[in-house]
Amino acid sequence: MSGFALEGIDMTRRYGGFVAVDKVSIALVPGEIRGLIGPNGAGKSTLMDALCGRGGGTTVGTVRFQGRDISGLSARARRRVGLARSFQKTNIFADLEVREQISLAASAAETDNTEEVIKALGLSALADRRAADISYGDQRRLDLALALVGKPSVLLLDEPAAGLSISESLVLARLLRELATSWGVTVLIVEHDMDVIFSISDRITVLHLGKILADGPGEEIRANQEVVRAYLGTSIT
Numbered sequence: 001m002s003g004f005a006l007e008g009i010d011m012t013r014r015y016g017g018f019v020a021v022d023k024v025s026i027a028l029v030p031g032e033i034r035g036l037i038g039p040n041g042a043g044k045s046t047l048m049d050a051l052c053g054r055g056g057g058t059t060v061g062t063v064r065f066q067g068r069d070i071s072g073l074s075a076r077a078r079r080r081v082g083l084a085r086s087f088q089k090t091n092i093f094a095d096l097e098v099r100e101q102i103s104l105a106a107s108a109a110e111t112d113n114t115e116e117v118i119k120a121l122g123l124s125a126l127a128d129r130r131a132a133d134i135s136y137g138d139q140r141r142l143d144l145a146l147a148l149v150g151k152p153s154v155l156l157l158d159e160p161a162a163g164l165s166i167s168e169s170l171v172l173a174r175l176l177r178e179l180a181t182s183w184g185v186t187v188l189i190v191e192h193d194m195d196v197i198f199s200i201s202d203r204i205t206v207l208h209l210g211k212i213l214a215d216g217p218g219e220e221i222r223a224n225q226e227v228v229r230a231y232l233g234t235s236i237t
């Protein structure tokens with residue numbers, strides 16, 4: 001056993017002749033929240049896809065989940081062992097009620113912790129409302145609920161705070177932090193909101209042009225001049 005919750009070793013993904021992710025290795029310790037940042041097109045979503053077995057292109061590399069090589073498993077089988085993924089675009093069905101959607105996701109994941117997820121995500125008061133009728137911030141929380149059905153031990157989150165106001169983003173960040181602690185979930189999160197990333201990540205990995213540019217605790221990343229030049233610019237101090 002490696003002791004890691006999730007490891008990607010020498011992960012490469014090509015789309016035709018284009019290398020979107022180039023020999024990237026990443027290892028998450030159980031319970032950590034890892035931020036994954038970098039400029040547009042750096043390969044962040046592609047790396048998540050490669051880890052969870054989704055998307056097109058050709059993937060090379062090894063994915064280990066709690067020490068077990070899962071590189072040969074389909075995305076569905078990886079979900080079943082406990083590796084969940086959420087997407088930039090919301091996955092919810094506008095016409096279904098909140099509880100119905102979570103329950104549907106639960107039966108697809110062959111589990112039934114609908115009520116537990118509703119409670120943990122603070123969705124009880126909205127459970128009987130159609131997704132179309134709740135606020136965008138609540139819809140993003142529902143998205144997170146769908147990914148958390150079945151209590152996956154590793155969660156890959158792609159821009160969960162996209163489109164949220166600063167205060168909504170920070171509420172979501174706090175919720176994630178609490179869930180990571182109380183449920184022991186390990187999280188890899190891609191997010192362009194640097195307040196969210198720096199406030200919740202135990203460690204941050206920076207991708208640039210498909211490769212790892214830096215990896216370390218937040219304060220180290222903020223002080224890294226290469227990272228500042230490639231991504232953070234002067235927007236963060």
Ligand SMILES: Nc1ncnc2c1ncn2[C@@H]1O[C@H](COP(=O)(O)OP(=O)(O)OP(=O)(O)O)[C@@H](O)[C@H]1O
Pocket residue numbers: 015018020038039040041042043044045046047056057
């Ligand atoms: N299905 C695909 N076919 C061809 N090229 C792709 C495909 N998916 C992604 N790419 C390319 O791979 C590169 C990495 O894309 P990716 O979406 O992973 O970047 P990202 O860091 O997540 O960017 P963003 O922050 O804008 O979401 C980009 O140049 C993108 O155009």
